[in-house]
Amino acid sequence: MGPVELLHMSVFSLSYSPCGRFLAAGNNYGEIALFSLSAALSPDATSQSQKPVLTFTAHEGPIFSLISTDCHLLSAGNGEISAWSWTELIKKNVKPLWTRRPNYKSSLEIPEINSMIINPRDNSLVVGAGDNNIHILDMEHGEFKSVLQGHSDYVHCVSVREREGEILSGGEDGAVRIWDSRTGQSVHCIEVYKYEDCARPQYGKWISCVTTDSDWMLCSGGPALSLWHLRSLSPTSVFPLTGCQRQATFYQDKILAVGEGPYVSHCLLGGKVKAEIPCTSQSLNTLQLNTNSTEHRVLTVGGSSDHIDVFTNLSYKAFSLSF
Amino acid sequence: MSPSLFNFIDARDKFVDSAKCALTGKSSKPLTHTFHQIPGNETEKKTTLDQALRGVLGDQIDQKKATCDDYLSLIYLSIDAVTEGICSATTPFLLLGDVLDCLPLDQCDKIFSFVEEKVSTWKSNSFYTAGKNYLLRMCNDLLRRLSKSQNTVFCGRIQLFLARLFPLSEKSGLNLQSQFNLDNITVFNKNEQESTLGQKHTEEKEENMEVEEGEMGEDDAPAPCSIPIDYNLYRKFWTLQDYFRNPVQCYDKFSWMTFLKYSDETLAVFKSYKLDDMQASKRKLEELRMSDGEHVYFAKFLTSEKLMDLQLSDGNFRRHILLQYLILFQYLKGQVKFKSSSCALNDDQATWIEETTKLVYQLLKEIPPDGDKFATMVEHILDTEENWNGWKNEGCPSFVKERTVDDKPKRPTRKRQAPEDFLGKGPDRKIFMGNDELTRLWNLNQDNMEACKSDSREFMPSLDEFFAEAIEQADPANMVEDEYKVVRNPNYGWRALRLLSRRSPHFFQPTNQKFKSLADYLDSMVSKLAKELPKDIPSEEIKTGEEDDDDNGDNLLKESNDSPSIQSKLVTNQQMDDIAAKLGAQWKSLASHLEMKAAELREIESDSEDVDMQAKLLLVAWQDREGTQATVDNLVTALNAAGFSQIADSLSEA
Numbered sequence: 021m022g023p024v025e026l027l028h029m030s031v032f033s034l035s036y037s038p039c040g041r042f043l044a045a046g047n048n049y050g051e052i053a054l055f056s057l058s059a060a061l062s063p064d065a066t067s068q069s070q071k072p073v074l075t076f077t078a079h080e081g082p083i084f085s086l087i088s089t090d091c092h093l094l095s096a097g098n099g100e101i102s103a104w105s106w107t108e109l110i111k112k113n114v115k116p117l118w119t120r121r122p123n124y125k126s127s128l129e130i131p132e133i134n135s136m137i138i139n140p141r142d143n144s145l146v147v148g149a150g151d152n153n154i155h156i157l158d159m160e161h162g163e164f165k166s167v168l169q170g171h172s173d174y175v176h177c178v179s180v181r182e183r184e185g186e187i188l189s190g191g192e193d194g195a196v197r198i199w200d201s202r203t204g205q206s207v208h209c210i211e212v213y214k215y216e217d218c219a220r221p222q223y224g225k226w227i228s229c230v231t232t233d234s235d236w237m238l239c240s241g242g243p244a245l246s247l248w249h250l251r252s253l254s255p256t257s258v259f260p261l262t263g264c265q266r267q268a269t270f271y272q273d274k275i276l277a278v279g280e281g282p283y284v285s286h287c288l289l290g291g292k293v294k295a296e297i298p299c300t301s302q303s304l305n306t307l308q309l310n311t312n313s314t315e316h317r318v319l320t321v322g323g324s325s326d327h328i329d330v331f332t333n334l335s336y337k338a339f340s341l342s343f
Numbered sequence: 344m345s346p347s348l349f350n351f352i353d354a355r356d357k358f359v360d361s362a363k364c365a366l367t368g369k370s371s372k373p374l375t376h377t378f379h380q381i382p383g384n385e386t387e388k389k390t391t392l393d394q395a396l397r398g399v400l401g402d403q404i405d406q407k408k409a410t411c412d413d414y415l416s417l418i419y420l421s422i423d424a425v426t427e428g429i430c431s432a433t434t435p436f437l438l439l440g441d442v443l444d445c446l447p448l449d450q451c452d453k454i455f456s457f458v459e460e461k462v463s464t465w466k467s468n469s470f471y472t473a474g475k476n477y478l479l480r481m482c483n484d485l486l487r488r489l490s491k492s493q494n495t496v497f498c499g500r501i502q503l504f505l506a507r508l509f510p511l512s513e514k515s516g517l518n519l520q521s522q523f524n525l526d527n528i529t530v531f532n533k534n535e536q537e538s539t540l541g542q543k544h545t546e547e548k549e550e551n552m553e554v555e556e557g558e559m560g561e562d563d564a565p566a567p568c569s570i571p572i573d574y575n576l577y578r579k580f581w582t583l584q585d586y587f588r589n590p591v592q593c594y595d596k597f598s599w600m601t602f603l604k605y606s607d608e609t610l611a612v613f614k615s616y617k618l619d620d621m622q623a624s625k626r627k628l629e630e631l632r633m634s635d636g637e638h639v640y641f642a643k644f645l646t647s648e649k650l651m652d653l654q655l656s657d658g659n660f661r662r663h664i665l666l667q668y669l670i671l672f673q674y675l676k677g678q679v680k681f682k683s684s685s686c687a688l689n690d691d692q693a694t695w696i697e698e699t700t701k702l703v704y705q706l707l708k709e710i711p712p713d714g715d716k717f718a719t720m721v722e723h724i725l726d727t728e729e730n731w732n733g734w735k736n737e738g739c740p741s742f743v744k745e746r747t748v749d750d751k752p753k754r755p756t757r758k759r760q761a762p763e764d765f766l767g768k769g770p771d772r773k774i775f776m777g778n779d780e781l782t783r784l785w786n787l788n789q790d791n792m793e794a795c796k797s798d799s800r801e802f803m804p805s806l807d808e809f810f811a812e813a814i815e816q817a818d819p820a821n822m823v824e825d826e827y828k829v830v831r832n833p834n835y836g837w838r839a840l841r842l843l844s845r846r847s848p849h850f851f852q853p854t855n856q857k858f859k860s861l862a863d864y865l866d867s868m869v870s871k872l873a874k875e876l877p878k879d880i881p882s883e884e885i886k887t888g889e890e891d892d893d894d895n896g897d898n899l900l901k902e903s904n905d906s907p908s909i910q911s912k913l914v915t916n917q918q919m920d921d922i923a924a925k926l927g928a929q930w931k932s933l934a935s936h937l938e939m940k941a942a943e944l945r946e947i948e949s950d951s952e953d954v955d956m957q958a959k960l961l962l963v964a965w966q967d968r969e970g971t972q973a974t975v976d977n978l979v980t981a982l983n984a985a986g987f988s989q990i991a992d993s994l995s996e997a
Contacts, residue, residue, distance in 0.1 A: 063532075063574040063648075298615050318571050333652045335616035338573040 021343065025049070029343060031322030034306050035086035035093060037106050040313020042073075043320060044093055044109075045328055046083030047343065051075055052095060054109055055341045057316045060330065070341045076114040078102060085136045087145075089159070092117065094145065099130035101147065101157070122147060122155040122164050135177045139201055141185050146201075148175035154189055154199070168199050170206040176228045176241070181250070183234045194225030196239055198250075210253060217258045218243040228279075233270045238277075240265035245277055247289065257291035267306050276334075278304035278321055286334070300340050301325040349383035351391060357381060358395035366399075366416055371423040378429040393434045396421050400438050404445050411453045414442045418457070425469065432470055436477035443481060451485065452497060459504050466508065478508060479515065512739045519735065520681040523591075529584035531577070531646035570649065576612060577648045579605040584644065587667045590674050594686045603695065606668070610699065613665075613706050618658055658710045665703050665710075666721060672696050673725055680736040793971065806846050807876055809839065814873045817866065830865040839865055847872070912975050914966060918994060922978075923958035925990045930958035936981040937965045 021029075033046040041058040053072035060069045081098030088094070093104045102116040124131060131150030139146050144165070145157040154168035154175060173192035180187055186207065187199040198208040212218055213225035224242035231238045236256075237248040245259040245268060263280030274294070275287040280303045283296040301323035309319050319331040320341075327340040361377035378388055400417055403409040418438050424430035439458065443451050458465075458478075465474055482501050489498050509516055583605055585592070592598045645654075654660045675688060676696060688696070707718040734740070776782045788794040807814075813830050816823040829835050840861075843850040849871050858864040926933060934944055939961065947960045966973040975994060982991035 061571050061574075063572075065574065295617055314570070316571055332571040332573045333616070333655065335656075336612045337615065339575055 026326045026343065029326040030082075030305065030324045031301075031326070031328055031343075032082055032084050032305050033086040033095075034308040034320055034322050034328065035088045036308065036310045036312050037093075037110070038088060038090045038312055039106075040310055040316050042106075042110060043310075043328075043341070044086055044088075045072075045322055045341075045343075046078070046086045046095060046097070047326075048082035050077050050079040050081055050083060050097060051343075052078045052083065052086070052093075052104075053343050055328070057310070057313075057318065057330075060339070060341060061316055061318070061332070070339060072341075072343065074109065074112050074114070075343070078104075078116075081132065084132060084134050087136050087138060089138060094136060096133035096136055096147065098132050099124070099149075101133065101136070101145070118162065120157065120162065120164070122149060122157070123167070124149075124151050126151070131174065134175060137178050137180055139180045139185075139187065140182060141180075141201065144201075146178050146180065146187055148178040148189055148191075150174040152191070154178060154187065156201075156204075166204050168204055168206070170197050170199075170209070171195065173226075176226065177230045179230045179232045179237075181232050181234055188230050188232055188237065190227030190230040190239055190241065192226045194227060194242070196227055196230055196237070208253060210248070212239055212241075212243045212246070212255075215243075215246075215255055218246040218255055220244055223264055229265060229267045231268055231270065236270070238268045238270070238275060240268055240277065240279070245275075245287070247275070247291075257289065259285075259287045259291055259293060261285055261287075261293060263303075266304065269307065269309065271309060271334075276307060276309075276319070278307045278323070284319075284321055284331075284334075295335065297331070297335060297337065299323070299329045299337055300327040301329070349381075349387045351387075354381050354383065354388065354391045355395045355398070358392050359399055362395060362399050362417075362420065365420055366413075369416070371420055371427060374420065374424060375427050375429060389429065389431045392424065392430050393437070396424075396430070396434055396438060397441065400441055404442070411446075411450050414446075414454065415457050418442070422461075422464065432473035433477060435470070436474040436481070440477060440481045440484075443485060448488065448494070448497075455485070455497070455500065455504075459500065462504065462507050475508065479505070510741065510743075512741045514739070517735070517739055519739070521679050521735070523589055525589055527588050529581055529588070529644055529646060531581035532648055533578065570652075572648045572651065574648065576608070577651050580609055580651070581644075581646050583609060583664075584667075587671055590671050591686060593671070593675055594688075599692065606699065609664075610702055610706070612655070613661060614702070616655055618656065618661070618710055658712075661710055662707065662717065665707050668703050669700065669721060669725060672700055673728060677729070677732055678736065679732065803842065803845060806842065806872060809842050810869055810872055813839075813865070813869045814876070817869050817873060828862070828866075830869065831862045833861070836861045836865055839868070843868060913971070914962075914973050914975055914978055918975070919959060919962040919966070922982075922990055922994065923955055923962055925993075926958040926961075926987070928954040928958075929987075930954070930961045933958075933981065933985045933987065934961055936985045937961070939964065 028048075030048045031045050032048060035044045036042065036057075037044070041056065043055045043057055045053050045055065047053070052075070054074040055071075056069065056073050059065060059073075062069070078095050079097035079100070079102065083095050083097040085096045086093065088106070091106055093106055093109065095102050095104065100119050100121045102119045104114075104116055108115065121130075122133075133147055133149050135148040137146050138144075138159075139156075143159045145159055147155040147157060149155060152169070152171045152174055154171075155164050156166045156168070157163070158165045168187070168189075171189065171191040171193055172195075175189050175191045178187060178189045180201075181198075185201050187201050188196060189199065190196045194211055194213045196210040196212060197206045198210075199205065200207050211225075212227060213221070219225075220243050226241045227239055227243070228241035229239065232250070235250055237250050239246060239248065241264055245261055245265045246255045247257045247259075248254065249256050259275070259277070261277065261279070265277045265279035265285075267279070268275060268277040273289060275289065277285045277287065281296075282300070282302050282304070283298050284304070284307065285293055286295040286297070287293050299321055301321075302325065304321050304323035306323070307319060307321040310317055318338075319334055320328055321331075322328045326343040328342070329337045329340050332338045357377055358374070358381075361373040364373040365371050374392075378392065381388060383391075396417065400414065403413055403417065418435055421430060421435045421438055425432050425435060439454070442454055446454065464470060465478060482505055486498060486501055489501075491498055505516065583602070586598070586602050593602055676693070704718055704722070707721065708714045710717070776785050788797070794800075813828070815821060816828045816830075825831070830839070847868075849868060856867065858867070923930070931944065943964055944961075947957050947964065950960055951957050965978075969977070979991045979995055982988070982994065
C-alpha cells in the first residue's frame with residue numbers, strides 16, 4: 021500500500037470476532053484487515069500492535085458490510101457475499117468458506133450490497149442490495165429464500181426488530197419500510213422526509229442508517245437524526261446535528277452517532293447533543309461497540325482515512341489502528 | 344560583713360516546698376515570699392528556682408497521677424514567677440518542653456491548646472527573645488512525632504501557631520532558595536503488575552461514571568483487569584508528575600520535548616472529554632459524601648490504572664492537574680534569584696507556555712461547578728504569588744515600616760516670571776505662549792498682518808517671468824506652430840489674465856479690437872509686452888525696468904517701507920548714537936514719549952553710569968520693543984513731542 025493508496029482509503033465496515041479479541045475492518049479497496057485488540061490494549065503495546073495482524077483481499081470492490089456470527093465472518097461488497105471462518109482467519113488462513121450471490125434480475129449490472137444483518141429468529145441473513153430489494157438468505161441451507169420488494173431505490177441499511185420479528189430497511193427513496201419476516205410483506209412505510217420536524221430538504225430524502233431497539237427506532241440520512249416511537253410511528257426527538265449521520269446506535273441511555281464531521285456525537289434521548297468527541301478521520305462511516313468481550317469493550321469508528329479510532333473511555337480517543 | 348553563703352540544696356528544697364504551696368494555693372505569693380527570704384544574689388536564686396520548678400514537674404510526671412491541668416497550673420506559676428522577676432525567662436519554655444516530651448499525643452493536644460492561647464504572652468517582650476528558639480524546637484519535635492496524614496489537624500495547628508509567633512521575615516520559616524520537595528515521587532505501574540489499589544476500594548467509589556458502571560465490582564479475580572485500560576495515556580499522564588515535582592528538569596532539552604509531547608496529549612484528552620454539569624449528579628455526590636468522610640482532600644495521588652477513567656471524569660482531580668500546570672509555568676517564567684543562569688527559556692518554549700496557559704485557563708473555566716469563578720480566583724492567587732516571589736528575591740525584607748527621617752532640605756521656590764515677560768516687553772523681548780512650539784511660532788512675527796506682507800509671501804510672478812515663454816514663442820523666427828503655443832493652454836490663459844490685471848496697464852486700456860478667443864487676445868498682449876521689454880537683456884535688468892514702468896501695480900503689493908521714502912526708514916545705529924550724544928542726561932523726558940515703563944528706566948539707570956550710555960540704552964530698548972516700527976518717523980514724532988525738535992530735524996535731514 022503506497023502512501024497515495026493510504027490517503028484515499030476509506031473504511032466502510034467493522035466487525036468484532038465472537039471472542040471479542042479481534043477486529044475486522046473492510047475498506048474501499050476490497051481488503052479486510054484483522055487487528056488484534058488484545059495486543060493493542062495490553063500494557064506493553066507498541067506501535068506495531070496498532071497494525072493489522074492480517075490483511076487480505078476479499079472482494080474486487082469495496083466492502084460495504086461486515087457481519088459476524090458466532091463462528092463466521094460474512095463480508096459483502098459488489099454483489100456477492102463471502103463467508104470466512106474466524107478460527108481460520110486467526111490462524112491466518114484466508115480461504116473463504118463459501119460465496120453466494122443473490123438472484124439479481126438484471127445480469128448486466130451487478131448491484132452492490134450495502135448492508136447485512138442476521139435475523140436470529142430464523143437464522144437468516146437479511147441483505148439490503150442495490151437492486152432495490154431485500155434478499156433473505158437462509159444460513160442453514162445456504163439458499164436465498166425470499167425477496168422483499170417495495171423500495172423504489174437502492175437499500176442503504178437494514179435492521180431487525182427481534183421481538184416482533186420485523187425487518188426495517190431504509191433506502192435512497194427516503195422510505196423506511198417495516199417488513200414482516202415471515203410473510204415478506206411490507207407492514208409499514210414511513211416516509212421520513214414528509215415529516216416537517218425531521219426533514220432537511222437541503223440534504224435530500226435518503227435514509228442512510230436505521231437502527232432499532234424494539235420500541236424505538238433511530239433513522240437518519242438526508243433528514244435529521246430522529247428518534248421514532250415504533251408503536252405510534254411518530255418522531256419523538258429530533259437531534260440538531262449538522263451533516264448527515266451514517267450510523268447510529270443506542271448505548272445505555274445515550275445515542276452515539278457518526279457521519280459527516282470528524283467527531284462522534286453523543287446525544288441524550290431527549291434530543292440534546294451532549295458531546296462531540298473529535299476523531300482522526302474527516303468524516304466517519306461506521307461505528308461499532310464491542311459487546312462480545314468485557315475486557316476489550318471498546319468503541320471503534322472508521323471513516324474516510326486509513327485510521328480506525330479506538331475509544332476505551334467513550335469521551336476521548338485513546339489510540340488509532342491503521343491499515 | 345560578707346554575704347552569707349548560698350546553700351543550693353537548702354534553697355532548692357525551700358523553693359520546692361513553696362512551689363507546692365503555691366500550686367495548692369493557686370497563687371505565686373508563697374514563692375515570691377520564699378524568694379525574698381532566702382539569702383543570696385539574684386542570679387543564684389533565679390537559677391535555683393528554675394531547677395526547683397523543673398524538679399516539681401518531674402515529680403508530677405513521675406507520679407503519673409497528675410492531669411494536664413496540674414502541669415498547666417505549674418506552668419502558669421512559672422509564668423507568674425517570670426513576671427515577678429524571680430525566675431529566668433526560659434523556665435516556662437523548658438517546662439513546656441519537658442511536659443510535651445513526656446506525654447502521649449492526646450494529652451499533648453491539650454497542652455498545645457494552652458500554648459496556642461498564650462501566644463500573646465510569648466510574643467511579649469519579656470518572653471520573646473528568650474523563648475522563641477525553645478518554642479521552635481519544641482514545635483519541630485512535635486511535628487516530627489506526628490503523622491501528616493493522620494494528625495493533620497494537629498500538624499496544622501502547630502504550623503499556624505508558628506506562623507503567628509514569628510514575623511513574616513523569619514528566615515527559618517522561609518524557603519529562601521526556592522527549593523523543591525524532591526522526595527515527592529509519584530509511583531505508578533510501569534508494567535503490568537498487581538494494581539496499587541485493592542479491589543474492594545474500587546467498588547466503593549461510585550462517582551458519576553458513564554461507561555464503567557457495568558464493570559465495577561464484577562471481577563473478583565485479582566490478575567486480569569476487567570475493563571480496557573488505556574495504558575498509553577496512563578503512563579504519559581503520571582510521568583508528568585515527575586516534571587511537576589522537579590521543574591528544573593524542564594530546562595533540559597530532551598526532558599522538555601517529552602514534557603511537551605505528553606502535555607499536549609493529556610490536554611487534548613481533557614479538551615475532548617468534557618465534564619458533565621454536576622447538577623445531575625449532585626444527588627450522587629451527597630450520598631458519597633455521607634458514606635465516605637474524606638472526600639475532597641487527599642495528600643497524594645492514587646495512581647492505579649483502573650482509577651484512570653474515574654479520575655478523568657472528576658472535576659476536582661482535573662483542577663488539581665491544571666493548577667499544577669499553572670504553578671509550573673509560573674516558576675519557569677519567573678525571575679527567581681536562586682535559579683542558575685542555565686535555567687532560561689528560549690523563544691519556542693516561551694511561546695508554547697503562553698499558548699498552553701491559555702488552553703489551561705479555558706479548560707479550568709469549563710469545569711463545573713463554578714469554573715469561571717475558580718479560574719479567576721486562581722489567576723488572582725498566582726498574581727499575588729509574583730509579589731511574594733519579588734519579596735523573596737529581595738531577601739525577604741521586613742514588613743515593618745520605619746518612621747521616615749525628616750531631613751529633606753527645603754527646595755527653593757521657583758521664581759515666577761513677571762507678566763510683562765510674557766508679552767514681549769521683558770528683557771528677552773519674546774512673547775511666551777506657555778508652550779514651546781507656540782512661543783517659537785509667535786516670535787517669528789507677532790503681527791499677522793505684518794507677516795502676510797513679508798517678501799517671502801510674494802507669490803505673484805513678474806510679467807516678464809511669466810510671459811517669457813510666450814514672448815519667445817511669438818517670435819516668428821522661432822517658428823513655433825500655433826497649436827503648440829502656450830497661450831492656447833486655457834490654464835495658462837486664465838493665469839495670464841489675472842497677472843495682467845494686477846501688473847499691466849495695457850489690461851485697462853480700452854481697445855476696439857474684437858478678439859475671437861482668449862488666445863488671440865493674449866497674442867496681442869504678448870506682442871505689446873514684447874515691444875516694451877528690451878530683448879536680450881538679462882532678467883534682473885528687466886525687472887528693474889519693469890518696476891519703472893509698472894508703478895500702478897506695485898503699490899498694491901509692496902510694503903511702503905521698501906520704497907525709498909525717508910520717513911519710513913528704520914533708525915540705524917549711527918543715528919541712535921548721534922541722538923544719544925545729543926540727548927545726554929535729558930533722555931528721561933524722551934523716555935515717557937517713547938512709552939517706556941518706569942521699571943525699564945530703572946533698569947537702564949542701573950545698567951550704566953554714563954548718561955550717554957543710558958540714552959543709548961533707552962533708544963536700543965525702544966528699538967527692540969518696536970521692532971519694525973522703530974522707524975525714523977516715529978522717533979521724530981516722539982522727539983518733537985518731547986521738545987527736542989532740533990534733534991528731530993537733524994534726524995529727518997540725515
